Amino acid sequence: xxxxxxxxxxxxxxxxxxxxxxxxxxxxxxxxxxxxxxxxxxxxxxxxxxxxxxxxxxxxxxxxxxxxxxxxxxxxxxxxxxxxxxxxxxxxxxxxxxxxxxxxxxxxxxxxxxxxxxxxxxxxxxxxxxxxxxxxxxxxxxxxxxxxxxxxxxxxxxxxxxxxxxxxxxxxxxxxxxxxxxxxxxxxxxxxxxx
Amino acid sequence: xxxxxxxxxxxxxxxxxxxxxxxxxxxxxxxxxxxxxxxxxxxxxxxxxxxxxxxxxxxxxxxxxxxxxxxxxxxxxxxxxxxxxxxxxxxxxxxxxxxxxxxxxxxxxxxxxxxxxxxxxxxxxxxxxxxxxxxxxxxxxxxxxxxxxxxxxxxxxxxxxxxxxxxxxxxxxxxxxxxxxxxxxxxxxxxxxxxxxxxxxxxxxxxxxxxxxxxxxxxxxxxxxxxxxxxxxxxxxxxxxxxxxxxxxxxxxxxxxxxxxxxxxxxxxxxxxxxxxxxxxxxxxxxxxxxxxxxxxxxxxxxxxxxxxxxxxxxxxxxxxxxxxxxxxxxxxxxxxxxxxxxxxxxxxxxxxxxxxxxxxxxxxxxxxxxxxxxxxxxxxxxxxxxxxxxxxxxxxxxxxxxxxxxxxxxxxxxxxxxxxxxxxxxx
Numbered sequence: 057x058x059x060x061x062x063x064x065x066x067x068x069x070x071x072x073x074x075x076x077x078x079x080x081x082x083x084x085x086x087x088x089x090x091x092x093x094x095x096x097x098x099x100x101x102x103x104x105x106x107x108x109x110x111x112x113x114x115x116x117x118x119x120x121x122x123x124x125x126x127x128x129x130x131x132x133x134x135x136x137x138x139x140x141x142x143x144x145x146x147x148x149x150x151x152x153x154x155x156x157x158x159x160x161x162x163x164x165x166x167x168x169x170x171x172x173x174x175x176x177x178x179x180x181x182x183x184x185x186x187x188x189x190x191x192x193x194x195x196x197x198x199x200x201x202x203x204x205x206x207x208x209x210x211x212x213x214x215x216x217x218x219x220x221x222x223x224x225x226x227x228x229x230x231x232x233x234x235x236x237x238x239x240x241x242x243x244x245x246x247x248x249x250x251x
Numbered sequence: 252x253x254x255x256x257x258x259x260x261x262x263x264x265x266x267x268x269x270x271x272x273x274x275x276x277x278x279x280x281x282x283x284x285x286x287x288x289x290x291x292x293x294x295x296x297x298x299x300x301x302x303x304x305x306x307x308x309x310x311x312x313x314x315x316x317x318x319x320x321x322x323x324x325x326x327x328x329x330x331x332x333x334x335x336x337x338x339x340x341x342x343x344x345x346x347x348x349x350x351x352x353x354x355x356x357x358x359x360x361x362x363x364x365x366x367x368x369x370x371x372x373x374x375x376x377x378x379x380x381x382x383x384x385x386x387x388x389x390x391x392x393x394x395x396x397x398x399x400x401x402x403x404x405x406x407x408x409x410x411x412x413x414x415x416x417x418x419x420x421x422x423x424x425x426x427x428x429x430x431x432x433x434x435x436x437x438x439x440x441x442x443x444x445x446x447x448x449x450x451x452x453x454x455x456x457x458x459x460x461x462x463x464x465x466x467x468x469x470x471x472x473x474x475x476x477x478x479x480x481x482x483x484x485x486x487x488x489x490x491x492x493x494x495x496x497x498x499x500x501x502x503x504x505x506x507x508x509x510x511x512x513x514x515x516x517x518x519x520x521x522x523x524x525x526x527x528x529x530x531x532x533x534x535x536x537x538x539x540x541x542x543x544x545x546x547x548x549x550x551x552x553x554x555x556x557x558x559x560x561x562x563x564x565x566x567x568x569x570x571x572x573x574x575x576x577x578x579x580x581x582x583x584x585x586x587x588x589x590x591x592x593x594x595x596x597x598x599x600x601x602x603x604x605x606x607x608x609x610x611x612x613x614x615x616x617x618x619x620x621x622x623x624x625x626x627x628x629x630x631x632x633x634x635x636x637x638x639x640x641x642x643x644x645x646x647x648x649x650x651x652x653x654x655x656x657x658x659x660x661x662x663x664x665x666x667x668x669x670x671x672x673x674x675x676x677x678x679x
Binding site for chain 1: 472
């Protein structure tokens with residue numbers, strides 16, 4: 057019984073120490089503050105449901121984050137069709153604004169939602185969970201080089217997305233200067249080294 | 252300021268804006284978690300009993316009348332399907348995916364399934380496919396080693412397997428992949444020696460003309476496969492597209508073609524690289540954002556190319572005569588009959604486009620029983636094509652293969668000959 061109480065106390069301490077930080081990471085991952093809170097609370101509830109196992113965990117924050125991210129992935133898969141419609145622009149799902157979070161940060165979270173799931177997870181773990189490249193590689197089960205490539209590409213895409221969103225009055229797509237009728241001019245992507 | 256990637260401020264602001272609910276609320280939630288876990292255990296117990304009790308009863312009260320024909324390279328080592336209590340089992344052999352080259356290097360992912368009153372058990376295997384009329388076009392040496400792998404991708408023969416893909420990696424290996432339930436895509440590299448799991452390659456290795464592009468996950472990173480030694484490589488540069496999809500049916504000598512969406516506005520886009528992914532020419536089509544999927548590409552020679560984009564209300568078509576560098580919309584309506592012509596009728600259906608050497612194009616759309624085919628002599632004006640084969644069609648090098656239970660081969664996508672699948676192995 058003593059162990060049980062000790063374990064519950066460990067969960068309570070982890071709650072005080074990590075809750076807000078985990079919500080921040082999950083919000084960046086999902087783009088939905090309410091869903092992020094729900095996922096993190098569910099992770100704590102699972103820890104509390106088996107408190108003795110939680111005592112054996114070496115890094116409680118990492119454990120809770122992994123549980124919450126796994127649940128987020130499961131929800132994504134269940135609504136794959138909906139997410140496809142969102143990415144295609146057919147269904148609008150704007151990232152909500154949160155009191156106290158300025159519009160530029162909300163725009164950053166919205167831009168994160170346009171990255172692939174793998175790239176988004178990599179960026180969130182590295183930049184919002186403060187994990188090193190090696191720790192991210194271990195957590196996601198991919199090589200370090202892949203993490204570096206995803207970070208490089210993800211930051212480039214975020215910069216592109218945010219710079220496109222900068223002029224508030226500009227149309228969503230800037231047409232070419234003299235567009236040929238029903239024809240699109242190609243744009244050559246710059247060569248960059250992701251290594 | 253927009254354009255600034257200030258993650259630290261983002262985190263600080265969210266943390267400050269997040270209210271911490273009372274801890275006692277978590278205790279109530281934890282009780283619900285425990286209750287749910289107990290119900291899951293009870294459900295699993297009942298499920299196990301429901302599956303195994305009939306089998307146990309059948310073994311006690313008599314063996315079923317089931318006598319499958321011997322198949323496979325060594326019938327003494329092949330496990331036979333679990334008999335059903337009623338003794339009624341049906342076996343189906345279905346080609347789920349195919350790749351390779353005519354005439355003698357066609358690989359097929361074949362699902363051999365046994366259905367009975369209780370379960371459906373399947374065995375996915377990769378084997379060579381032959382032309383039945385010619386008595387087999389593949390050398391006898393291959394006959395001895397096929398299937399290259401059995402029981403692929405599934406942990407359990409009863410697992411439901413979706414989105415099976417088979418793409419070429421090197422002259423001696425193919426990439427087999429599929430999705431089980433809600434799990435991530437599973438990737439296996441299949442050679443004559445068997446199958447091994449594929450992990451994302453960590454390094455960049457030099458690639459040259461003829462090396463191939465591939466993906467390990469739909470919409471995910473793109474990698475390269477060196478043909479000379481089979482080494483896999485990260486790319487130094489990937490096209491900035493959403494929902495990226497590598498078109499693996501176009502020979503690599505004609506460039507690497509990737510379809511996707513413009514990350515800024517979701518418009519369907521096409522990227523082509525002619526230097527193995529070091530640089531990309533990206534074109535966003537003059538069309539609204541994709542509704543159903545990324546463009547489907549058909550090209551025979553790598554210069555004249557067609558792109559078809561499916562929407563709820565129909566298919567829009569685009570053409571390129573400069574190897575995918577620029578695209579012009581073709582304003583000709585593609586006729587769709589029956590349910591396919593209804594609003595949303597194209598959603599959730601398999602779809603393919605194939606270009607022939609005479610510049611004609613064949614489209615196919617999976618309908619309820621069999622695909623619906625549309626043919627165009629110039630790739631622009633389509634008409635219903637009643638003489639299509641019985642299954643969906645995929646292009647391979649030098650020809651075409653139909654999928655399904657009656658696979659066939661064709662060099663011109665017009666005249667078809669039945670395909671033969673040697674030694675299918677039944678599920679364990």
